Amino acid sequence: MKHLFLAILIAVACGTGLHAQDVHVSARADSNRFQIGQWITLHLTVDAPAKYTVQLPSTDDDFEGGEFVSADEAEIGMKGDRREYRQDVVATIFDTGSIALRVRVKYSIPGDTASYFAYSPSFEFEMGTVALDTTQAFKDIKDVLHVPLTIWDYLLYAGVILLVLLAGWFGYRWYLRRKNRPEEVPEAPEPDIPAHIAALQALHSLREQKLWQHGEHKAYQSGVTDILRMYIERRFRVPAMEQTTSEIMPGLAMLGLSPQTVEKVERVLKTADLTKFAKFTPSSLQHEDAMNVSVQFVESTRQAGDLPAVPRVSESEAVVSSEPADAVHDPERTEGGLGDV
Amino acid sequence: MQVNIQEINERIQQESAFVDALKMEIGKVIIGQKGMVERLLIGLLGDGHILLEGVPGLAKTTAIKTLAASMKASFHRIQFTPDLLPADLVGTMIYNQKTGEFQTKQGPVFANFILADEINRSPAKVQSALLEAMQERQVTIGEHTYPLPSPFLVMATQNPIEQEGTYPLPEAQVDRFMLKIKIDYPAREEELAIMRQQISQEIPVANPVVSTDDVLRARKALHAVYMDEKIERYILDIVEATRRPRDFKLDRISSYIAYGGSPRASINLAIAGKAHAFVNRRGYVIPEDIRAICFDVLRHRVAVTYEAEAEEMNSEMIVQEILDTIEVP
Numbered sequence: 119m120k121h122l123f124l125a126i127l128i129a130v131a132c133g134t135g136l137h138a139q140d141v142h143v144s145a146r147a148d149s150n151r152f153q154i155g156q157w158i159t160l161h162l163t164v165d166a167p168a169k170y171t172v173q174l175p176s177t178d179d180d181f182e183g184g185e186f187v188s189a190d191e192a193e194i195g196m197k198g199d200r201r202e203y204r205q206d207v208v209a210t211i212f213d214t215g216s217i218a219l220r221v222r223v224k225y226s227i228p229g230d231t232a233s234y235f236a237y238s239p240s241f242e243f244e245m246g247t248v249a250l251d252t253t254q255a256f257k258d259i260k261d262v263l264h265v266p267l268t269i270w271d272y273l274l275y276a277g278v279i280l281l282v283l284l285a286g287w288f289g290y291r292w293y294l295r296r297k298n299r300p301e302e303v304p305e306a307p308e309p310d311i312p313a314h315i316a317a318l319q320a321l322h323s324l325r326e327q328k329l330w331q332h333g334e335h336k337a338y339q340s341g342v343t344d345i346l347r348m349y350i351e352r353r354f355r356v357p358a359m360e361q362t363t364s365e366i367m368p369g370l371a372m373l374g375l376s377p378q379t380v381e382k383v384e385r386v387l388k389t390a391d392l393t394k395f396a397k398f399t400p401s402s403l404q405h406e407d408a409m410n411v412s413v414q415f416v417e418s419t420r421q422a423g424d425l426p427a428v429p430r431v432s433e434s435e436a437v438v439s440s441e442p443a444d445a446v447h448d449p450e451r452t453e454g455g456l457g458d459v
Numbered sequence: 460m461q462v463n464i465q466e467i468n469e470r471i472q473q474e475s476a477f478v479d480a481l482k483m484e485i486g487k488v489i490i491g492q493k494g495m496v497e498r499l500l501i502g503l504l505g506d507g508h509i510l511l512e513g514v515p516g517l518a519k520t521t522a523i524k525t526l527a528a529s530m531k532a533s534f535h536r537i538q539f540t541p542d543l544l545p546a547d548l549v550g551t552m553i554y555n556q557k558t559g560e561f562q563t564k565q566g567p568v569f570a571n572f573i574l575a576d577e578i579n580r581s582p583a584k585v586q587s588a589l590l591e592a593m594q595e596r597q598v599t600i601g602e603h604t605y606p607l608p609s610p611f612l613v614m615a616t617q618n619p620i621e622q623e624g625t626y627p628l629p630e631a632q633v634d635r636f637m638l639k640i641k642i643d644y645p646a647r648e649e650e651l652a653i654m655r656q657q658i659s660q661e662i663p664v665a666n667p668v669v670s671t672d673d674v675l676r677a678r679k680a681l682h683a684v685y686m687d688e689k690i691e692r693y694i695l696d697i698v699e700a701t702r703r704p705r706d707f708k709l710d711r712i713s714s715y716i717a718y719g720g721s722p723r724a725s726i727n728l729a730i731a732g733k734a735h736a737f738v739n740r741r742g743y744v745i746p747e748d749i750r751a752i753c754f755d756v757l758r759h760r761v762a763v764t765y766e767a768e769a770e771e772m773n774s775e776m777i778v779q780e781i782l783d784t785i786e787v788p
Binding site for chain 2 (some may be wrong): 300340357359361362363364392394395396397398
């Protein structure tokens, strides 16, 4: 058993060694000093039995330490039962310093499916670098190529120029028209009629319409309360138009008005609510009371100012006063205080 | 059509006489929560259903239980859970071995008053079963359709906290509730009274003071409550403002509303307004009635946008803004 194992080991060792000794690869270079990336021509000679199939170096893998560039046509000569291949191959090395290079040749033996490799002896190259002058500016390798202009290019340029001229011409015309246009005079804002005058005028106008006398009780009561609520909103800044009677009353009571005044206004608003929402028909006395209470409330709570006294609505038409608008919303300036109605 | 308001007013005064007795009886058991009790009556008279939102322990169950007891009506409480099935709610067919036939077993939905506790804890199919019963007022089991008792009022509750593992009601189904009431903690003095009542030896019990027939008669009388055209237009203005706020100079809230109230909102606002007038023993509706009930009718019908949520605006603030802007007739 021990002898058998030894015999197999010797056979394997000898078998592989025999193939390697059969194929001889040698290479020679003209120099051993090159610049980085410079092409290195290697004169390759391969001596192999004629029956072997030899594949000369043709890829980067066939150069250990270098890269394949190109190869010339191989010259093949016969020496008895052996064949000699001669070929110049070009390789390069992209590295600097002392670099070892070795060439590999692939071959196969008839009747054997395996591929074998033979290597040239490795030899060293001294690869130098290129000195760069970093003080010099970058420059193009080639000048810019000038393409000759065609008719279409000329047409395009002409079109753009035409458009610019047209835009300029229209702009100039617009400018002239604008320059010659007479200046617009802003309309003077309508003078803000003081709250009490607006209310008294509206009440007077409502009375003149004689609505309840013609059976339009609801329209009359709606009119009176709308005027009253609008007056309260403008005069006391209470949002009465967006509030119900029960919401308006606490707001009025907090303004320092006398309880009698608040009570009378509440009576008017509640009567109007009944008329508006419950088909209640007020008596002529109640209609008159609504008007009188409203007029007295407006007159007694109106703002003070340099206006003349407003005539009674029932006696003559109300006169628009010249009271300044800014006095309208000043609750402090009240003529006669917030007395009873 | 000629309307005799005086006659209507007298009739309403007569028909609504039981309201005070009912309120007093409920008040014996429930201290405070007057708003909730009034809304319960409005829902009952308006033939609607109520969605209630509030933390646990605010007398929600007690309120509806007491209402049922005060009317000698049947009451069932259904706790909605994730494993509840529609059959657990409406009933099912059971095989009778003695007779060899299937017989109907009616579910807890067959009662005058239903408390659907934590309705959002059950999946959509169970919610749909209840909401269908609420809408149709009848339930089909097997091949037979059974009418639900009248009056039929569902009070569903939702817990505003603990939203994990819940099935929020879709907007279309929330719309079926006439009112959505939000209840808060009682006032300090009220809570003191509640505490004293609960630790005393005799806890008061509500006695029947009204019959279901009284309620059914009151429902008929409710239709007679007069609503002027001005009020009708005011309702339309409010609901339309939730849909097209720009038309009502409400540009500020325009981007906060995803969608506004449906026509069901207008209808329910009108019915609830009438019921509010009835509960207050009036034969006609005034703007105060509409404003009082407006939040409860619209808060679940106005959906807010993400922008509104980012600005910490909710539907109630939007309704408030609308009420503050639209002129009262």
